[in-house]
Amino acid sequence: xxxxxxxxxxxxxxxxxxxxxxxxxxxxxxxxxxxxxxxxxxxxxxxxxxxxxxx
Numbered sequence: 001x002x003x004x005x006x007x008x009x010x011x012x013x014x015x016x017x018x019x020x021x022x023x024x025x026x027x028x029x030x031x032x033x034x035x036x037x038x039x040x041x042x043x044x045x046x047x048x049x050x051x052x053x054x055x
Contacts, residue, residue, distance in 0.1 A: 013045045022047055 007025040011018035022038045026049055029036050035052045 008049075010046050010048045013040060013047055018047050022049055025049060 007028060008021060009025075011022055019038065026036055026038055029049065036049050037052050038047055039050050040046075041048050
């Protein structure tokens, strides 16, 4: 059994470290096969990692 990684899926938009941390998390998730990206949510003023929508 492989160890589970604990990656942030949401961080405050007011922090200058949030986007670099989430961008790194997205790269790990994509390497693991997830199709995700970072979006801004005004509700809560946060950046979130969410599944990419199919067109």
